[in-house]
Amino acid sequence: xxxxxxxxxxxxxxxxxxxxxxVIFGFHNQQLKVLLLKLKNLDLWALPGxxxxxxxxxxxxxxxxxxxxxxxxxxxxxxxRVFGSADRSTKEFIQKIMEVHHPESMNEPxxxxxxxxIGYYALVDFSKVNPTPDFLSExxxxxEMKQLPKLAFDHREIIQKALETLRITLDSKLVGSNLxxxxxxxxxxxxxxxxxxxxxxRRNNFQRKMLSLDILERIEKLYTGAANKAPYLxxxxxx
Amino acid sequence: xxxxxxxxxxxxxxxxxxxxxxVIFGFHNQQLKVLLLKLKNLDLWALPGxxxxxxxxxxxxxxxxxxxxxxxxxxxxxxxRVFGSADRSTKEFIQKIMEVHHPESMNEPxxxxxxxxIGYYALVDFSKVNPTPDFLSExxxxxEMKQLPKLAFDHREIIQKALETLRITLDSKLVGSNLxxxxxxxxxxxxxxxxxxxxxxRRNNFQRKMLSLDILERIEKLYTGAANKAPYLxxxxxx
DNA sequence: TTGTTATTATCTCATTATGGGACAATAATA
DNA sequence: TATTATTGTCCCATAATGAGATAATAACAA
Numbered sequence: 001x002x003x004x005x006x007x008x009x010x011x012x013x014x015x016x017x018x019x020x021x022x023v024i025f026g027f028h029n030q031q032l033k034v035l036l037l038k039l040k041n042l043d044l045w046a047l048p049g050x051x052x053x054x055x056x057x058x059x060x061x062x063x064x065x066x067x068x069x070x071x072x073x074x075x076x077x078x079x080x081r082v083f084g085s086a087d088r089s090t091k092e093f094i095q096k097i098m099e100v101h102h103p104e105s106m107n108e109p110x111x112x113x114x115x116x117x118i119g120y121y122a123l124v125d126f127s128k129v130n131p132t133p134d135f136l137s138e139x140x141x142x143x144e145m146k147q148l149p150k151l152a153f154d155h156r157e158i159i160q161k162a163l164e165t166l167r168i169t170l171d172s173k174l175v176g177s178n179l180x181x182x183x184x185x186x187x188x189x190x191x192x193x194x195x196x197x198x199x200x201x202r203r204n205n206f207q208r209k210m211l212s213l214d215i216l217e218r219i220e221k222l223y224t225g226a227a228n229k230a231p232y233l234x235x236x237x238x239x
Numbered sequence: 240x241x242x243x244x245x246x247x248x249x250x251x252x253x254x255x256x257x258x259x260x261x262v263i264f265g266f267h268n269q270q271l272k273v274l275l276l277k278l279k280n281l282d283l284w285a286l287p288g289x290x291x292x293x294x295x296x297x298x299x300x301x302x303x304x305x306x307x308x309x310x311x312x313x314x315x316x317x318x319x320r321v322f323g324s325a326d327r328s329t330k331e332f333i334q335k336i337m338e339v340h341h342p343e344s345m346n347e348p349x350x351x352x353x354x355x356x357i358g359y360y361a362l363v364d365f366s367k368v369n370p371t372p373d374f375l376s377e378x379x380x381x382x383e384m385k386q387l388p389k390l391a392f393d394h395r396e397i398i399q400k401a402l403e404t405l406r407i408t409l410d411s412k413l414v415g416s417n418l419x420x421x422x423x424x425x426x427x428x429x430x431x432x433x434x435x436x437x438x439x440x441r442r443n444n445f446q447r448k449m450l451s452l453d454i455l456e457r458i459e460k461l462y463t464g465a466a467n468k469a470p471y472l473x474x475x476x477x478x
Numbered sequence: 479t480t481g482t483t484a485t486t487a488t489c490t491c492a493t494t495a496t497g498g499g500a501c502a503a504t505a506a507t508a
Numbered sequence: 509t510a511t512t513a514t515t516g517t518c519c520c521a522t523a524a525t526g527a528g529a530t531a532a533t534a535a536c537a538a
Contacts, residue, residue: 057325059324083319
């Protein structure tokens with residue numbers, strides 16, 4: 001547990017009582033997924049998160065945390081809300097975690113304090129992510145939004161709010177260019193929208209709308225071997 | 240300066256390095272206004288702000304700050320962004336303030352530290368506000384958005400971001416019911432929208448849109464004494 | 479009383495956007 | 509060569525929006 005001791009020793013490096021939590025969205029097999037960490041010795045999962053260094057901007061802190069968990073740089077990132085109700089991180093809960101990990105540090109006031117957490121959501125290309133646990137966790141895995149495991153603190157609420165924000169900004173933020181691979185079919189783009197919005201869309205009208213935005217380039221056809229007309233591949237115009 | 244000493248003595252009451260800044264919008268004489276504080280002994284104005292108590296939710300802290308500056312309770316409030324770049328509050332700047340106020344406290348590390356600030360915007364009925372300075376300020380006054388004075392820190396940027404957020408959420412948030420008095424004419428509502436959006440709107444189409452939302456109740460006519468047709472008064476339906 | 483004037487409240491019509499069905503094109507397979 | 513499962517378009521009814529035109533009316537002037 002040397003890592004943990006180092007961590008506690010370095011407390012002056014960080015802004016106290018302030019954390020950053022990241023909801024990392026990916027899209028795979030027609031489903032929206034979230035990257036989560038399994039906490040060591042506990043039957044609980046948590047969002048990738050961390051603290052803000054004294055000389056570090058909050059967006060930089062989020063990018064650093066994201067890079068550590070995914071291996072990716074310059075990820076698409078949006079601050080969406082601060083979670084700071086008085087009762088969100090109960091001492092009892094943190095205490096439970098600390099007992100298992102490091103009984104001596106139970107009285108360490110720093111980790112038992114109440115935290116205000118800045119919520120970010122990130123959009124990543126699922127296929128490019130290399131999930132990496134941190135020193136508090138054993139695994140780092142993707143979960144379907146529909147089948148989230150038991151989550152620590154108010155992390156379920158944070159994920160929910162992130163999704164709501166994503167829905168609202170879906171049209172204005174060109175979400176597809178971050179969640180899909182370089183090239184994709186119109187059907188894949190549509191099913192991404194359908195998954196996020198949780199509602200069916202009409203093929204014809206969706207295509208009309210997307211093409212009218214003038215943000216897509218049509219590339220060659222994709223021959224999948226299926227017994228039907230081959231769909232076009234698209235990519236987002238870079239501008 | 241006893242108040243200031245009390246304030247510094249009570250530092251353990253608050254979450255360190257975290258502040259709340261409120262952009263309080265009002266509407267008067269067809270103009271959008273912001274409530275600002277004149278800092279004592281400095282040619283600078285600042286947003287109403289404060290700190291979060293250890294046992295207080297961040298929204299509660301914002302409401303408390305708002306009540307202290309306006310005398311109003313249960314104000315309409317939205318969290319809109321966190322300002323936390325590494326260089327936003329330079330030590331030099333705070334030091335300048337402290338020199339004037341209280342030379343002994345210059346070395347007080349607490350107030351010289353870097354701050355992360357949660358930005359809220361509030362919508363209030365201009366006519367009901369009783370502007371009240373805090374212990375760091377001499378005056379508390381309304382300013383037109385178009386004629387802001389010299390502002391401390393990054394407060395001009397904070398105000399700008401608040402206005403942008405207000406514009407984007409204008410349609411979904413029924414802004415009028417918070418910025419206008421109980422009853423108002425359609426023209427007043429329209430000029431509120433025009434002021435926020437900074438663009439002219441057409442009378443006929445604006446009225447059609449507003450009435451179609453089914454959120455307004457038409458009351459009696461307003462006889463102003465002007466030599467023309469008297470406009471109807473409206474109020475927002477309560478539901 | 480009877481215009482006159484400045485607004486306010488509606489109406490109308492063209493244009494654009496959206497919802498929803500229909501149909502032709504086509505890649506593999508029978 | 510016909511069949512099948514999709515994909516890419518087209519068309520039309522309806523709804524929303526932009527923009528001008530017209531009617532109503534409160535005070536005032538003649």
